[in-house]
Amino acid sequence: MIIFQAAGVSVPDPRGDGQDRVLLEAATTELTERRIAVIGANGSGKSTFLRLINGLARPTTGLVTVEGKDTVREVSAVRRRVGFLFSDPLSQLVMPLVHEDVELSLKATIKDKARRRQAALSHLATMGLSHLAERSVHDLSGGERQLVALTSVLATGQGILVADEPTTLLDLRNNILLQDTLFGLDQQVVYSTHDLDFAARADRVLVIDAGRIVHDGEPRGAIDHYRRLATTHPGGH
Template sequence: MPGIRLDAASYAVTGREILSNLSFTLTERRIAVIGRNGSGKTTLLRLMAGLIAPSSGTVQVEGMDPARDRKAMLDRLGILFQNPDHQIIFPTVGEELAFGLKQQGRTSDEAAGLVSDLLARHGRTHWEKAPVQTLSHGQRHFLCLLAILAMQPATILLDEPFAGFDMPTIARMSRMFDALPQRLIAITHAPHTAANADRVLWLEAGRIRADGRPGDVLPQFEAEMARMGAVDADTDLAL
């Protein structure tokens, strides 16, 4: 089964339901999941990635359960977190890039060759021996993306991919994302970053509020956010 499928999937922590009865299938090339802070977007991303399992219902990636078969996900699904420091585990760029390749069964020599080729294609051969701590935040974020691309997954999940970046960095990242052949599913609270998606899902309080083309969903979302901005919009999040 192609794509990512959720069937009546819910997720709860200590009795509090964060995601409720979600059912959809994602097969489009560019997908955005929008919603305000606290709506459950990041929890949904973790559920699709298999980092957590649903409390009820099912999640499938290409017909497999991502929470149960992590190894099978290596060449099917990648995830780019908002904070690169939550993702990087090795001291040098070369080691970080080689790790996923070795997890896929590559030998050390094969992984080293693929890392060198990857860095050369992106004009960053000089990064290979560099300590990760010498890279800027944006460079570390890019390193995490390169580590995902090295493994060539079919789908990449993006958690607020442009948060905290200046305009030139956003422009460079946007061009790169646009050129990627993979299916991209971006989690965002900023509607303008979803304008070019093929499909937009609006998540509100752990449920799908709207699902469709950007031209249909985004005006509804922006109007509701403007309405909430005129009142105490965050009072319900603590309930």
């Protein structure tokens, strides 16, 4: 279970006037559903909210726990439970070849190189990506890169996947493919998106606006709320 207890994030204002800039106002919520979407305008605080879940961002007020583990004091334990998928797969694909990148994810848990190679190939096969194993990550399509990045994340066996706008750079075919792949996983998935059809597939949707959770509920009501916000404030917040 993911629990936010008055968790907020502020940073020094770059204007240097001594005031802090609030990225996320104190939020208290429990995330228990299998599929949770987070929607909102660019700069609304969605990414900050997601990054709090695995310790990529640290709360400046309150705390966040994952299965009872504090994301600040026990960040290593949290990251063994939470995988993170970025919108741009090239930001997390660091090895030249596909199988090497999956192997890198397994390095901490499988010390033997031959066993690690076999495990990586097995994970790629499970995702239907065996044909890409020897390919350079730079020769892949955007959809293939995102699926390889997802395979590398899932290979470590975390029970929770956080995905920050994972379909943003994908064409329609690969967008649908990635969505279907995510929704076929056993893991709990918490994801942000601007694709309202993608959000509508979730069990629960949170709307974030100007650093605050302004709506939290079933998809239709949340999306309707977000549409009203966009109409009322067409320039952003």
